[in-house]
Amino acid sequence: xxxxxxxxxxxxxxxxxxxxxxxxxxxxxxxxxxxxxxxxxxxxxxxxxxxxxxxxxxxxxxxxxxxxxxxxxxxxxxxxxxxxxxxxxxxxxxxxxxxxxxxxxxxxxxxx
Amino acid sequence: xxxxxxxxxxxxxxxxxxxxxxxxxxxxxxxxxxxxxxxxxxxxxxxxxxxxxxxxxxxxxxxxxxxxxxxxxxxxxxxxxxxxxxxxxxxxxxxxxxxxxxxxxxxxxxxxxx
Numbered sequence: 001x002x003x004x005x006x007x008x009x010x011x012x013x014x015x016x017x018x019x020x021x022x023x024x025x026x027x028x029x030x031x032x033x034x035x036x037x038x039x040x041x042x043x044x045x046x047x048x049x050x051x052x053x054x055x056x057x058x059x060x061x062x063x064x065x066x067x068x069x070x071x072x073x074x075x076x077x078x079x080x081x082x083x084x085x086x087x088x089x090x091x092x093x094x095x096x097x098x099x100x101x102x103x104x105x106x107x108x109x110x111x112x
Numbered sequence: 113x114x115x116x117x118x119x120x121x122x123x124x125x126x127x128x129x130x131x132x133x134x135x136x137x138x139x140x141x142x143x144x145x146x147x148x149x150x151x152x153x154x155x156x157x158x159x160x161x162x163x164x165x166x167x168x169x170x171x172x173x174x175x176x177x178x179x180x181x182x183x184x185x186x187x188x189x190x191x192x193x194x195x196x197x198x199x200x201x202x203x204x205x206x207x208x209x210x211x212x213x214x215x216x217x218x219x220x221x222x223x224x225x226x
Contacts, residue, residue: 029211030211031211032211032212034214036217041222042219042220043118043200043202043217043218043219043220044155044202044204044217045217046214046215046216046217049214051211051212089154089155093211093212093213093215094211095209095210095211097160097162097167097209098143098160098206098208098209098210098211098213098215099157100155100157100215102154102155103154104153104154105152105153105154
């Protein structure tokens, strides 16, 4: 079956530090890959996505590249801000009714 | 401008007392999803509608039902809430149900069961 594995948190960083959150997946077929962000008490917001191999998704300084050979979609940001503190979910979506399969989520805490 | 709206944002009910959560969308999307997210866990799909076609996940308890009277609205009914049903309930919509159709989430309704 399909699954997503992402690094456990919490990840604690100082402002302006480099952030990487690892995400790997197992899927049949050709899934699309997503990163969603959830701020405390809020719903999920789409951060970025990639729909095929070697695509790079980017938004708000975050980037992730769809690597089919390593089945990975790692999230990176060069310089984090306190406002980036949130829980980040990696997810894959297949053609099976567009069902999203989420990873467990990684909490990121950025300190001033 | 809000695109996926959930009401109420916070709902308190009593053990065994039926409760209905509401979701509406201004995107005119064909597909609407309901997810359950328990504390510190990933969202879990309960069911979805593609237009009027209802699709239930195999492990969704019978206690959970849904209605979609028109394109814009979808309701989640919990017939007899138990303490284990306390969670954030997230509604999402997408234009289609393919792998490239992005889902847009509402802010969620946090359900407390007393």
